Structures are given as structure tokens and as C-alpha cells.
């Protein structure tokens with residue numbers, strides 16, 4: 093048969109590609125929680141859960157329908173999935189909001205901060221709220237805009253849920269955490285709440301990073317921008333841009349900084365049974381330079397050595413015997 | 416040999432040497448990325464990545480030329496394999512390399528027109544050029560455009576899977592190159608084959 097070995101090679105190639113690509117993964121399901129105040133909150137969601145709301149106008153004695161300010165819409169599904177799912181709206185907001193139209197002075201009510209509830213509470217000792225507060229105070233955001241920039245800027249009061257600590261899926265954590273930053277850094281409307289400056293274009297500012305899309309899907313902004321702290325899970329000390337990580341090898345090397353940040357709680361042993369360095373990195377992504385296989389390394393050195401040895405012996409014999 | 420055989424047309428020679436140079440660049444930058452570290456700075460990581468990408472794309476163009484050339488020109492005749500008795504012929508060639516060569520036997524399959532390779536050369540070139548090389552290129556492009564890779568393969572990250580394959584293939588090919596270069600010294604004189612690959616004549 094003409095060219096048949098070539099054809100066999102090509103078939104083999106096709107089969108390998110096919111089997112390699114025909115495996116996919118399966119998702120998991122979340123558990124359901126039943127909130128205690130669904131009924132009370134329903135009163136607020138009646139208006140704040142929709143794009144439009146209705147009320148009875150006593151002056152004109154008519155039912156009217158109006159548009160809800162999009163920034164005042166609270167997604168009920170997200171709310172009940174959040175950390176503070178089992179709250180009543182009026183735990184954080186004044187009881188007077190039950191009346192409509194809301195009293196104009198209510199907008200001036202002081203909102204509770206995280207530390208008002210979580211400060212000094214042993215239940216949350218693990219989270220080190222005080223230390224986070226301290227780091228936040230020293231971060232660029234707080235440094236420059238201490239009063240306007242509160243924890244709520246990043247932790248949406250109606251949807252924030254912890255993910256880095258609980259999620260099995262690192263990719264989801266990365267998306268979730270990056271969206272927090274991008275909610276301002278990619279959205280001029282929210283950015284302007286804080287600053288009148290022009291919002292720097294994130295994609296352009298990170299031009300120097302090749303495979304940008306891949307990187308942003310596989311590392312969080314804080315990996316490069318926040319100073320890691322051993323006692324807290326998510327570093328909050330966002331540093332000035334001059335101090336951001338720019339050296340590729342900080343991640344792309346065996347002592348990758350990711351082991352101390354993104355993969356902090358997954359990082360267990362240095363080398364696992366299969367002989368991979370940084371196994372926790374490995375489960376989810378392949379970071380050139382950071383995960384190498386110990387045994388493959390040894391084998392490859394051995395194979396090179398053996399090949400060279402055979403070549404040397406052969407060459408030696410040729411010289412000796414042939415003359 | 417008095418009669419001069421024209422075995423390596425110009426395009427093969429040009430292909431071959433550009434391919435070899437790019438291949439060496441790929442191996443060096445590839446190793447440098449794989450063993451990157453904060454302390455060892457052989458080639459700066461981002462430069463290594465850029466060089467590796469460029470060389471990879473160029474080598475793919477060359478590969479296309481190689482395939483094209485070996486489809487439409489007469490050089491393809493050299494790549495025909497008669498499967499009947501192939502094993503026997505390979506054993507014969509192997510015996511020559513491991514024994515006969517030392518006692519000044521004549522090579523069993525000296526190059527002639529349209530059969531410039533001996534059976535072992537032929538099989539190894541075909542496997543390397545039609546199995547390993549395309550796979551190396553495909554996995555390489557997968558890594559260059561990771562959005563084309565399936566997110567998970569056999570339960571692990573698709574990129575990871577592809578990257579391991581890519582490095583393994585690169586490793587095999589670098590071993591091939593080592594052996595290949597040595598084998599090329601086994602001509603009438605150690606320099607014979609190299610000269611052929613430069614001036615085209617055997």
C-alpha cells in the first residue's frame with residue numbers, strides 16, 4: 093500500500109485528538125435554605141424587586157405605575173443566596189421604609205458597617221474582620237477616598253456571598269472576585285461615585301500581559317495588586333499601581349506566589365503522590381514553570397543521559413575499532 | 416562514490432536548515448520557560464514566551480511547505496514505504512548500525528535515486544514528521560489560543576492536559592534531534608551527510 097505508514101500515523105493522530113476532546117465535566121448542585129423573613133421582605137421586593145412598581149396615589153385617587161430607579165432594584169434570588177440572606181431589609185434599613193412614599197430624610201440614615209455587627213464577634217474570629225479593616229484602611233482606595241469608599245463598595249449589601257472560602261470551583265471564585273473590581277474599573281458610572289478622574293481602561297493598562305483573557309480568567313486582580321497576608325484569606329491591602337506584580341516569574345516559577353494567595357487553602361503538601369510540584373495549582377490550571385512533574389523531570393534527564401551514553405559508546409567504538 | 420547523486424533539492428535544504436534553527440530556538444526557549452525561576456534568568460520569561468510563539472508559528476509555515484513539497488514534488492518518492500518485509504529490512508539496518516559498521520561492512524541500503532533513506536531513517540522520519548510534528552503543532556496552537564481547548568479533559572484542566580502533551584512531544588523530538596544528528600555522522604565520512612544537506616549531492 094502506498095503511503096500507508098503515513099496514513100496510519102494520521103489516523104492515530106485523529107483518534108487521539110478525538111478521545112482527548114470527547115470528555116467533559118459535570119456540574120454540582122447547591123442546597124436550598126428557607127429564609128425566615130420572606131413575607132416581610134416581600135413587601136419591599138414588591139417594589140424593589142421589579143423594574144416597575146405600583147402604588148395608590150391618594151391625591152389623584154388613582155393606581156399609578158412607575159419605573160423603579162435601576163440602582164434601587166434588589167435581586168431577590170441573589171439576596172437569598174447572599175451571606176445576609178436571613179435578614180430582614182429593615183434590620184439594616186429604617187423601619188420607616190415600610191411606609192410609602194418613604195420619608196425624604198430617611199436617605200440620610202447612617203448605614204451599618206461590617207464591623208458594627210462583626211467586630212469583636214468570636215463566631216467570625218476566623219475571618220479576622222479587624223485585620224481586614226486595618227488592611228483596607230491602608231489600601232489605595234481608602235487612602236485616597238476614606239469617607240466615600242466603604243466596605244460596601246466591594247461587598248454589595250444585597251448580594252455579597254463568600255466564595256473563595258467555600259467554593260470548590262476556583263474558576264468561579266476568580267470570576268466572582270474579579271467582577272467585584274470590574275464593577276468599578278470597567279464601569280464608569282460606579283467609578284464616578286468615587287472619583288472624577290477618567291477611568292483607566294483596564295484592558296489597555298494590562299497590554300503588557302500576553303494571553304490577557306486567559307490570565308484574567310485564571311488569576312484574580314488581587315493576586316497582583318494586593319499584598320498577601322498570612323492570617324487572612326483574602327488580601328485587602330490593595331497597593332499603589334507601582335507596587336503591582338509585573339514579573340512573570342513571580343507566578344511562573346516553582347515558588348509561585350499563587351500558592352500563597354489564590355490557592356492558599358488548597359495548598360497542602362508540596363508534592364503529591366503523582367509527583368507534581370504544586371498539586372493544588374495543577375487541579376485547575378497549568379501554569380508554565382509553576383507545575384512541573386518531579387518524575388517526568390527525572391525520567392527525561394535519564395532518557396537524555398541514556399541517549400548520550402549510547403551515542404558516546406557507539407562513537408567510541410567506531411573510533412577504536414575502525415581506525 | 417564517484418557518481419554524484421543529487422538527493423536534496425534546494426527547497427528541502429532550505430526547509431531543513433531553517434527548520435533546524437527554529438527547532439533549536441524552540442527547545443531553548445521551551446526549556447527556559449519550563450524551568451523559569453526567580454533566581455535563574457536565562458531568558459526573561461516574557462521574552463522566552465514571545466520567541467517561542469514566533470518560532471512556533473514560523474515552524475508551522477515551514478511544516479506546511481514540507482508537507483506540500485512532499486506531496487507535489489518527486490521528493491515524495493523517497494517517503495514511500497513498502498510494508499512487506501519492512502521489519503526484516505529494519506533489523507538488517509539495525510544490525511549494521513550496531514555491529515556491521517564496526518567491522519567495515521558495506522551499508523545494506525546505500526542511498527540511491529528515489530530511495531535516499533535507509534529503512535530506519537525512513538520509518539523514523541515518517542513517524543516524526545507525520546505523527547509527532549503535527550501533534551506538536553496542534554497542541555502548540557491550542558496553547559496559543561487557549562479558548563479553543565476543551566475546558567476539561569479526563570477530569571483535569573484541558574490546558575494542563577494539552578501542555579503536558581506538548582512538553583512530552585517536544586521532549587521526544589529533542590531526543591530525536593540528538594539521535595538524528597549523531598546518525599548523520601554515520602556516512603562514508605562523518606561529514607558526508609552534512610555536506611550533502613548543504614550542497615545537495617551525495
Ligand code: HEM
Nearest residue numbers: 423427431434435438536540544592595596599608609612
Ligand atoms: C541542528 C540540527 C540538525 C542537523 C545537524 C541535521 C542534519 C541532517 C542531515 C545531515 C540530513 C541529511 C541526511 C539524511 O537525509 O538523513 C538531514 C535530513 C533530514 N532531517 Fe535533519 N538535522 C537537524 C535537525 C532536524 C530536525 C529538528 C528535524 C525535524 C524535526 C529534521 C528532519 C530531517 C528530515 C525529515 C530529513 C530528511 C529530509 C529529506 O531529504 O527529505 N532535522 N538532517
